[in-house]
Amino acid sequence: MKWRQATRSNANLNKVAIVNQIIPFSCVDGPGSRLVIFLQGCNFNCKNCHNPHTIDLCDSCGDCVPTCPKKALTLIADDNNNRVIWDESLCSQCDICLSVCPKQSTPKTQQYSVREILDLIRSQVHFINGVTVSGGEASLQLPFIIALFRAMQSSPDLSHLSCMIDSNGSLSLNGWQQVLPFIQGAMIDLKAWQQDTHHYITGRGNHRIFSTLKMLAELGKLYEVRLLHIPRVSDFDSEVDAVAHYLTQLPSNVRVKLNAFQHHGVTGEALMWPSCTEAQMRQLANDLTQRGVNNLILPDIYL
Amino acid sequence: MTLQERLSQITRDPTLSPKQKSNFLALEADSSLPYVAVSEPVKQAMESGIIGDMFEGHAPFKPRYVLPDYAKYLQQGSEYLELSPAQNLDEALIALTIIYHHVPSVTNIPVFLGQLDEILLPFCQGLDTESLYRKLKLFWIMLDRTLPDAFMHVNIGPTDNIVCRTILRIDAELKQIAPNLTFMYDPQVTPDELLQVATTNICECSKPHIANYPMHANAYDQRGFGIVSCYNSLPLAGGANTLVRLNLKEVALKAKDINDFFDNILPQYCQLTYELINARCSFLHKESNFFNSFLVTEGLIEESRFAPMFGIFGMAEAVNILQGNPELTESHAEKPSPHYGHHQAANELGHKISKALDTIVKSTPVDYGYNGRALLHSQGGISLDKDVTPGVRIPYGTEPNPIAHIKALAEHHQYYTSGISDILTIDETVKSNPQAMFQLCKGALNLGFREFTANVASNDLVRVTGYMVKLSDIARFKEVGSRTNTTGLGAEAAVNTKILERQPRVVAHEMAPSYAK
Numbered sequence: 002m003k004w005r006q007a008t009r010s011n012a013n014l015n016k017v018a019i020v021n022q023i024i025p026f027s028c029v030d031g032p033g034s035r036l037v038i039f040l041q042g043c044n045f046n047c048k049n050c051h052n053p054h055t056i057d058l059c060d061s062c063g064d065c066v067p068t069c070p071k072k073a074l075t076l077i078a079d080d081n082n083n084r085v086i087w088d089e090s091l092c093s094q095c096d097i098c099l100s101v102c103p104k105q106s107t108p109k110t111q112q113y114s115v116r117e118i119l120d121l122i123r124s125q126v127h128f129i130n131g132v133t134v135s136g137g138e139a140s141l142q143l144p145f146i147i148a149l150f151r152a153m154q155s156s157p158d159l160s161h162l163s164c165m166i167d168s169n170g171s172l173s174l175n176g177w178q179q180v181l182p183f184i185q186g187a188m189i190d191l192k193a194w195q196q197d198t199h200h201y202i203t204g205r206g207n208h209r210i211f212s213t214l215k216m217l218a219e220l221g222k223l224y225e226v227r228l229l230h231i232p233r234v235s236d237f238d239s240e241v242d243a244v245a246h247y248l249t250q251l252p253s254n255v256r257v258k259l260n261a262f263q264h265h266g267v268t269g270e271a272l273m274w275p276s277c278t279e280a281q282m283r284q285l286a287n288d289l290t291q292r293g294v295n296n297l298i299l300p301d302i303y304l
Numbered sequence: 305m306t307l308q309e310r311l312s313q314i315t316r317d318p319t320l321s322p323k324q325k326s327n328f329l330a331l332e333a334d335s336s337l338p339y340v341a342v343s344e345p346v347k348q349a350m351e352s353g354i355i356g357d358m359f360e361g362h363a364p365f366k367p368r369y370v371l372p373d374y375a376k377y378l379q380q381g382s383e384y385l386e387l388s389p390a391q392n393l394d395e396a397l398i399a400l401t402i403i404y405h406h407v408p409s410v411t412n413i414p415v416f417l418g419q420l421d422e423i424l425l426p427f428c429q430g431l432d433t434e435s436l437y438r439k440l441k442l443f444w445i446m447l448d449r450t451l452p453d454a455f456m457h458v459n460i461g462p463t464d465n466i467v468c469r470t471i472l473r474i475d476a477e478l479k480q481i482a483p484n485l486t487f488m489y490d491p492q493v494t495p496d497e498l499l500q501v502a503t504t505n506i507c508e509c510s511k512p513h514i515a516n517y518p519m520h521a522n523a524y525d526q527r528g529f530g531i532v533s534c535y536n537s538l539p540l541a542g543g544a545n546t547l548v549r550l551n552l553k554e555v556a557l558k559a560k561d562i563n564d565f566f567d568n569i570l571p572q573y574c575q576l577t578y579e580l581i582n583a584r585c586s587f588l589h590k591e592s593n594f595f596n597s598f599l600v601t602e603g604l605i606e607e608s609r610f611a612p613m614f615g616i617f618g619m620a621e622a623v624n625i626l627q628g629n630p631e632l633t634e635s636h637a638e639k640p641s642p643h644y645g646h647h648q649a650a651n652e653l654g655h656k657i658s659k660a661l662d663t664i665v666k667s668t669p670v671d672y673g674y675n676g677r678a679l680l681h682s683q684g685g686i687s688l689d690k691d692v693t694p695g696v697r698i699p700y701g702t703e704p705n706p707i708a709h710i711k712a713l714a715e716h717h718q719y720y721t722s723g724i725s726d727i728l729t730i731d732e733t734v735k736s737n738p739q740a741m742f743q744l745c746k747g748a749l750n751l752g753f754r755e756f757t758a759n760v761a762s763n764d765l766v767r768v769t770g771y772m773v774k775l776s777d778i779a780r781f782k783e784v785g786s787r788t789n790t791t792g793l794g795a796e797a798a799v800n801t802k803i804l805e806r807q808p809r810v811v812a813h814e815m816a817p818s819y820a821k
């Protein structure tokens with residue numbers, strides 16, 4: 002029995018995630034100072050995405066390899082199992098590879114095991130209040146997240162750190178039930194109020210997101226709901242009565258973060274949409290406040 | 305230009321106030337005297353910019369930094385100043401205001417205003433919070449308007465007390481450049497909540513600095529220490545008689561290789577640095593008659609508590625040169641690069657240099673020192689420095705993320721007894737998340753930082769190389785410039801652009817130590 006437990010925990014520590022980026026110190030991904038792990042891959046296809054190359058997984062077609070001016074990419078072909086390897090130390094971050102990728106993906110991802118992430122967290126444990134897993138869509142790599150947070154909480158030197166997920170809310174309730182025991186809270190994006198609008202922006206409906214919000218709110222695990230304001234495209238302003246009513250029903254400690262749509266990193270038709278000015282943001286905030294929404298967080302920066 | 309011509313140019317300068325002119329005239333007079341006697345090799349090292357005296361003058365007639373025992377002064381009054389002991393807060397504040405004008409320093413403005421909470425607390429009994437707030441606020445405004453120097457330093461903490469809290473409140477509210485402020489943090493004494501107030505202030509106005517109190521206190525005796533000027537830690541009731549600094553970049557350029565650097569070149573230039581230190585101290589202590597001052601006779605300072613500061617700068621360049629690294633550019637910042645601040649081996653070579661300096665400074669006797677020794681200092685730069693990074697800092701614009709930044713430099717901090725400053729630039733998202741600043745600060749002190757200094761990227765008050773400037777001042781000047789560019793013509797434009805060159809009212813005198821034109 003003991004032996005079986007040991008192998009199970011080893012298997013957990015060896016679980017691997019495809020990581021787009023790790024930021025050691027972030028002030029905007031949950032309470033306090035946080036290490037943030039951005040996982041590669043998303044199941045939404047938001048027109049407004051600021052990091053579109055985090056959406057799809059690289060299929061190792063190799064197209065980007067010869068275009069790299071620094072020879073940081075190599076294609077390893079072993080019997081119909083190709084793999085593109087990225088050498089970070091050679092890369093100049095010119096992003097040519099991103100621009101040629103037919104899948105709009107990136108070769109610049111790395112695999113991290115739970116064990117490796119734990120080492121990373123330990124190396125800076127005094128500087129942070131917690132760890133946030135973000136994306137892409139974090140919940141697509143749920144088994145990894147559960148293994149990581151479980152390992153953190155069973156390590157005496159890491160168990161004080163809070164564990165959070167930043168998600169588009171599309172995970173099934175069953176999925177949330179599995180991960181909830183291991184997280185202190187979640188930050189959920191709500192991209193639009195009306196079904197149609199949400200579909201237009203993200204390519205998906207928003208039923209799942211409302212179910213997610215409801216469940217997290219009931220269980221006290223909803224840290225923050227994020228509304229992205231895209232003037233004339235998103236509908237939080239035109240539906241402000243309904244939106245405000247909904248938000249005031251949430252537990253009073255839930256933060257409502259308003260994000261202003263900006264063009265930075267955006268590709269395709271969303272570049273035709275107007276970016277959100279500070280005045281427009283304040284207008285929406287005012288409209289919500291007048292309707293009783295109190296815990297608004299406005300952006301620090303407008304680009 | 306002859307001396308007379310230079311003096312005459314200063315008297316006519318359109319951008320200087322009369323007081324600023326007087327200062328520069330005095331500096332010119334001082335530098336027209338013969339330099340204190342030094343050997344030929346020292347002269348050469350000074351001429352080629354390897355060692356320097358920071359423009360303290362040719363005949364040092366006052367110490368660089370003076371830290372009077374203000375508590376004693378308030379308790380006993382002063383015969384020389386004809387003041388009886390202070391009886392209440394008003395008298396104490398006036399007594400301080402008076403003595404500040406009699407405390408010399410390299411800039412003629414006192415760099416140390418005292419451990420204000422500790423010395424004022426005895427006078428605050430029975431005073432209500434609002435009156436205390438009003439009185440201290442006026443005092444704060446007075447300091448900024450009459451002693452306008454960003455290097456003038458107040459200390460508070462580590463205990464939790466009403467004066468400390470009121471000063472933090474006022475400082476965040478007024479957001480003045482002066483005075484500079486250090487908050488002492490002692491994990492055994494300071495409640496986390498108070499540190500949180502202080503770190504929240506940093507998000508507001510990039511002040512205070514947070515000093516690692518136990519680390520500083522252990523370096524000095526019972527009589528204590530103070531943090532003055534640009535993060536110099538010095539004995540209380542004493543100070544620094546001189547600051548001589550060594551340009552590690554230039555030293556590295558002289559070395560054939562790493563071994564030559566450690567075995568020959570570095571010790572050789574340290575020797576010359578010591579010669580200059582002793583020559584300058586000898587004039588100050590033996591010939592200038594400074595130590596006849598009432599500050600000495602009334603027991604507010606003691607000659608034996610003055611130490612020379614052995615300053616260094618250009619560590620980053622020295623390491624990169626010794627390792628043969630290619631020229632550093634901003635694109636190295638976010639990726640693995642072999643450079644100082646970014647690579648383990650480079651950082652470790654830096655630590656080794658600091659350790660070697662520490663060994664030299666702790667074992668080399670000086671004629672006039674604290675326990676017979678100089679104190680090692682990581683020097684924060686002056687405005688004349690080009691292509692060389694202050695102290696042991698990571699070159700500006702190439703700093704890694706704040707945690708990597710702290711980890712790269714923490715190891716140095718144990719060696720720099722008389723102060724070291726690393727400025728962490730934090731992006732403005734921290735403003736709505738002060739908890740993050742708090743945690744970063746605790747992490748840094750926990751890792752052995754002597755002093756935690758952070759700059760929030762969007763704050764109006766911004767640290768340049770250790771002192772503060774107001775961004776809105778710069779913006780206002782820019783605005784004037786653009787208006788004259790479009791409307792002004794000819795002579796009018798020329799006259800108006802002079803406004804752009806006018807020295808800001810509050811400046812950091814140490815940064816521009818000589819008349820530049």
Ligand code: SF4
Pocket residue numbers: 068069070071072073074087091092093094095096097098099109
């Ligand atoms: S960004 Fe891509 S193309 Fe550019 S150097 Fe790095 S791997 Fe190569």
Ligand code: SF4
Pocket residue numbers: 058059060061062063064065066085101102103104105106107108109
């Ligand atoms: S990143 Fe894109 S182009 Fe490069 S191998 Fe992967 S799928 Fe192909």
